[in-house]
Amino acid sequence: MDLYSPVTALQGIGPARAKQLEKLDIRSIYDLIAYFPRTYEDRTKMVALRDLEVDVPACFEAMVIRAPKTAHIRKGLSITKLTVADNTAKLDLVYFNQPYAADQLKYGETYIFYGMLTGDYAHFQMQNPAFESPDRPGIRTRRIMPVYSLTAGITNALLSKCIRQALDACLAHMPELLPQGVRERYDLCSAQDAYANIHEPKDFTALDRARKRLIFEEFFLFSAGLQLMRNRRTKVCTEPYKRCELAPFYDALPFTLTGAQQRAIGQIAEDFLKGTPMNRLLQGDVGSGKTMVAAAAAYLCVQNGRQAALMAPTEILAEQHHKSLASLFEAFQIPCGLLTGSTTAAEKRRIKEQLADGSLPFVVGTHALLTEDVQFARLDLVIADEQHRFGVAQRATLSQKGSKPHLLVMSATPIPRTLALMVYGDLDVSVLDELPPGRQVIDTFLVGESMRPRINAFIRKHAAAGNQIYVVCPAVEESELDSLKSAEVWAQSLQQIVFPDLRVGLLHGKLKPAEKERIMGQFSQHELDILVATTVIEVGVDVPNATLIVIENADRFGLSQLHQLRGRVGRGKDKSYCVLFSGNKNEQTQARLKALCKTNDGFKIAEEDLALRGPGDFFGSRQHGLPQFKAANLSLDMALLSQAKEAAEQALSDPAYADDPTFPAMQARIGNLFRDESNIFN
């Protein structure tokens, strides 16, 4: 048996069990050893019987003073009762459906038990306590018990046993992938100690050390991977652009760009002159004007005789970008194509031909643009909008396209600095920290159900003034079906019962693209007064006439997501409002939502959101481009992250690192971490 043997090499694991383990992504012995406990139960405390407290689990040593008696109450229910005692007290134990307890617990013998006291002074008892002989090393008692995430058919005991076997057979083969020097400098235990103690901690100090080491390792690998990507990129040579006047472009705009926009464009123009592919993140709050920065980049690219592609996460957004950019570029006789799922077959063919022969210099589309068999003659700039929906690996695939194109990714979700390091560690960053002048503050209110009539009147008032309203229903991400129904049902009741005289539309992710487009079209043409929608409208939708957004069950959303949604209004000249409905009276929830009412600053909100919900939830449970960490908790372990990053950068800058005995293992693991990025070392 070695690390890469299938789990069926273990005793007691047949094909059926192996299938169940696969649900936990456990296939090999290695996977088992790298399957960390979700949490731990402290079974180290031994107390006297007299000192047991109700509802506080503990271990105690006691003798059976009344032999177990099993009664079969009815089919499928047996109760075994016995009494134990130490020299401080006695206690009744009860086992439900565990007749083997009666066989094993012998009158007059002493055992170690672990359980939780229930009842009150009238009658204390303990149900189903674990027990074992005091002569044997503790497995169920007197130790820190690992608790694993489970799946149907796999119990904690079974998993522990498998891992025990795996450790016995293969722990010695677990490769070390942190250089000796790094381990010494940061006081980290060995890989083998770490894996042994993460599963079967000797004590809490050992557990802490194991954890620290494994977290450090993950961060080290991740940082090293990003660094290697960066190194590879800067080694690639591309033909630098010729310096090119932006004045004509600026003159064609109906407004003056903000200082922040001009700065970002300047940074991009510099990147183009360098002769290595740009890899830049453009970060800016909703409405900070990222599209114009993208347009300037595309302009420079096309003026240099090459092709640019702008990708949006949804068709609606792609169409919107196309609409505003095509007319702008018309002034320079630069044609701009649109390619999405709903482009007609004939048009698709035409655009693909023109991209392949180079006669179409600029194309806007969905992400499918680069995954489909679209060929470009001279693709040299890829712009990805609302980038948080895809991660490092996807970005890497992107840059494989064409001849190492420049990459500009735009994120509307302000990301806290610490997280940005993780998600965008391989990128240079430009920040739009300034909004175009005259932007209004969107007044935000948090209300409960009792305000419903007043809010309905408010909706009516906006509609009567000729403005439009969004009503957002939560997308419950575990079951899209539910959310779909709720938006549907809500739209129906608004149309039929509350606002029969207004025009209510419904938009959700399950609609066919053409249907979505039709409805979005209706809304932007003001053929609808109210648009009931799921979060499909979250990103970038731009209807300046919309002045009110009402968000149902606001507590279901992340703060940053709510901030994004709120950005759908306040895009025109009219004063705009955001109403958050929440029946959730939880203090923390209320505090979270109130934070949103107090500030319009996306970065502040992002930091707050990160602190309150943790990074896993930061973007909602959608795909967010964050790497999956097994040991690390991004919100708790940030200090280790920067240490690991520093260590990785230092190691990689040392030419001798490649000869270190740990180097191959590190390399192999990074290969796995960035699965789509197997040629990271080229």
Ligand code: ADP
């Ligand atoms: P986001 O950063 O959210 O993508 P957009 O690029 O969609 O923002 O810009 C939001 C709106 O602001 C658009 O209608 C755009 O035309 C307008 N805009 C962009 N830059 C400026 C500016 N410098 N002055 C005035 N309006 C601007």
Ligand code: MG
């Ligand atoms: Mg945008």
